[in-house]
Amino acid sequence: MKNNTVILGGGISGLVSAFYAQNANQNVYIYEASDRLGGLISTTQTEYGIVESAANGFILTSEIQNLLHKLNLKPISAKKESRRRYFYSNRKITQFPLSFCDLFRAVFGFLFLNSKLRVNETFLQWSSRIFGINTALKIIEPAIGGIYGAKLDQLDTRMLFSKLDWSKNQSFFRRYLTKKNKKKNLGLVSFENGMVSVIQALESAISPKAVIYLNRKAPNLSDLLNEYESPALHICLPLNECYSYLREIVDQIQIPNFLNISTITCFVQERITKKPGFGILFPKGERMNASGVLLNSDIFPHRIIKENLWSETWIFISDPQTIRSDEELLDLLMQDRRRIVAAAMPPVQSYVTHWHRKFPVYDKALYEFNRKLDQLEVDYFDRGIKIIFKGNYRRGIGLRNLIEMATR
Ligand SMILES: Cc1cc2nc3c(=O)[nH]c(=O)nc-3n(C[C@H](O)[C@H](O)[C@H](O)COP(=O)(O)OP(=O)(O)OC[C@H]3O[C@@H](n4cnc5c(N)ncnc54)[C@H](O)[C@@H]3O)c2cc1C
CATH class of the missing domain: 3.50.50.60 (FAD/NAD(P)-binding domain)
Structure with missing residues (x-):
């Protein structure tokens, strides 16, 4: 039976x-x-190109590869140039916002400092103690905050690294080596039709x-x-x-606790980075409105139909009480774009998606x-x-x- x-x-x-x-x-x-x-998850085919409502790609592992094979699905890999990740730091776009001393401090902490959590230690305190305050604020805050949407002092380290064993006194490097169910990352993928x-x-x-x-x-x-x-x-x-x-x-x-997430996928006439890349993360201290922007047409092929246009997705995260209209968000987007490129033109077309109270803190x-x-x-x-x-x-x-x- x-x-x-x-x-x-x-x-x-x-x-x-x-x-x-x-x-x-x-x-x-x-x-x-x-x-x-x-x-x-949904994909809209517009006259300009693909618009995703949530995930636009995911990390492939052998287990997921197996699933896609059973489903007869052929993933497309992210373009090589999307390996470049940008940060907005001191009003400039840079791939590396740290000084040599900051880098040395971060590597030292990663390899040698005891990363066991202290009682009531917030993620901000923990990451500053292990990697140094500059790495915490300039790299970890926009990277982790950009994905999870919350401020570092709200986040719980055990939730963020739930596959790590937190019981032992050891460096983060050692802890990471002994991670449970470690799977090889086979790269970022999506599908031709989204x-x-x-x-x-x-x-x-x-x-x-x-x-x-x-x-x-x-x-x-x-x-x-x-x-x-x-x-x-x-x-x-x-x-x-x-x-x-x-x-x-x-x-x-x-x-x-929940968060609201809104995204604007827009088709624009000028690039905001000189070279292609995955996207730009905005640290909170830089006072940008968005948390970051994905450079869609640099990440996957087949993302734009019309020539001489680029596709970007801007991500806005807010607490559940803050509800912004499409017009307000477009205005905030233009303010951010013009901080990066002073003469930026309004998008040729834009598509707004709101997810209210759908995201966990x-x-x-x-x-x-x-x-x-x-x-x-x-x-x-x-x-x-x-x-x-x-x-x-x-x-x-x-x-x-x-x-x-x-x-x-
Ligand atoms: C803007 C954005 C960008 C993202 N980008 C990425 C990315 O690039 N890469 C990545 O890996 N992930 C990304 N994610 C995360 C990922 O898309 C989501 O975590 C994932 O799609 C959630 O899937 P789920 O099935 O768990 O939940 P959901 O997609 O929320 O599905 C839950 C389902 O339950 C249904 N439902 C609700 N209430 C009831 C009820 N009472 N009874 C029956 N059914 C009900 C809903 O209608 C829905 O269909 C992104 C998310 C967002 C919002």
């Missing part, structure tokens, strides 16, 4: 989970609240056999357990929905929330019920982590 796997949420976490469950010969049921699969290709391929692979309920919110847990005989339940909801779902079954669960509250989820998984397992929580609030925001987690 086949077992039942019930998946709540049809984003990439849910779809990859569904694919593996089906390959393991399970009956698969997906509940998706919206009218389409893919969640945050990230939607992976969603479409997963959908076509699972839809002949899986039962997919669109426009259906996840039923509550007791109804699910009544309806399906001993199901494996994969909760692949966004953090805000996962929290609401849990409130029905757990008392006293602390509300995690990787802080202490999220660490505690995850511990609660881990405990719930164990408690339910002891009662003979398999429940697994998956999503970008568990072990990292990027698709690499999500896809690897979804294979569980």
